[in-house]
Amino acid sequence: MAKRMLLIFAHPDDESFALGGTIAKYTEKGVEVTLVAATKGEAGKTAGICKPEEVGLVREQELRRAAKVLGISEVIFLGYRDKEVPFAPPLKIVESLVRIIRDIRPQVIITFGEDGASGHRDHRAIHHFTKAAIKLAQEPVEPEWGKAYTLPRLCYVKPGWKFTKEQLQDVDYVISIAPWAERKWQAISEHRTQMGSRQKFENLEERQKQDYLSREYFRCDQELGALPGRGEDIFQDLERVES
Template sequence: MAKEMLLIFAHPDDESFALGGTIAKYAEQGIRITLVVATKGEAGKAAGICKPEELGLVREQELRRAADVLGISEVIFLGYKDKEVPLSPPLEIVEKLVRVIRKIRPQVVITFGADGASGHRDHRAIHYFTKAAIRLAKELIEPEWGTPYILPRLCYVQSGWRLSEDVLQEIDYIISIEQWAEKKKKAIIEHRTQLFSQQKFEAMDERIKQNYYSREYFQCDFELSVFPGRGEDILADLERVDS
């Protein structure tokens, strides 16, 4: 049976910008990857591509095309409003995530860290909702939500160019993505409404851009991971763990 990776993020494009190379790498290795997205990013900018009221649908379509590029097997939208994830009913969103975790039973869950990478309130909120769901998913309660499941490994994607050298020395997983850089670029381009973000990135220092398309960084949550670890393979030494 193929190993499972579950990604939990806030908006369409988070997956491509934050860890597109890692996704493409593991998908090519036969890992089944599911992406959960809290919103459709309907409060963002349309870059002249569509009317504001059409943005959610357009961004959903962009994400599905990017997912095809990267090799994501399934995309699940939770249905919350962009920029309002912290205001979502806590038990409702946690229940949805518990159901997904118990159904998919992934070896690894990847989401944002507590700082949300960019500090976005939706990013930070999805971090805490994900942690709550992982804790609840293993408990012998709410059997109608699925069979309890203990997660082997939880990791947080980190923005390498935002980190100091001292912090980088403490990063648990550094994934080489040079071989999959073109897929990452193609996936990012599929998010056409995010033109301004793409232009902002292109204006950055060449050293930053080279690193961005060479490595992706992840911190392991040692408290919530049954099998925490470090190295160059985020799925190393993992087997399914059922309660």
């Protein structure tokens, strides 16, 4: 059975900074990973690399290079503007996501949690749109959008490297990424316009930096996914799930 993972995020670079090691680990193990980006990051910094009006095109190219580094099979852009995802027509964006979910039929979807990890409003919005799409995708409605599909497992990426011990109690999956840390950093480095974000991580105190490059953290939705779990392998117990 082919293993498939669907990532749904807001901007180019979300994938590399948040879970680049996990992506590299699973693609190396043969998992087919598809990435959905709601925007091209048009409101991001240019780092002097391009003109402000060119940053969307440049960040799209950066994402495609990072995806290649990480082994991502396909990148899908939804076409919304950076910082405007909360104002996307709900039915339109949910329809797009339902079609993608029903087409790919992944065992695992990963997106941001309700807090958006950093609190960015685009991150929070894509969380809610993703949940709505997962719920609708399993219902026997809108057959022209594809055959209904019940998602086995939904996970939210969490910035566990800066969590307290108490906060870590809410984490369900801790993925060891040390062997893939170099590829994670290589993917991050492809996002050249986001030099400021890279510098923030480079300036972390040593303990946090080591944690950031050795583990990635996820919370499993215990209600929306049909087969929630806990452990060190996001695909654990999903071997027999039919697509």
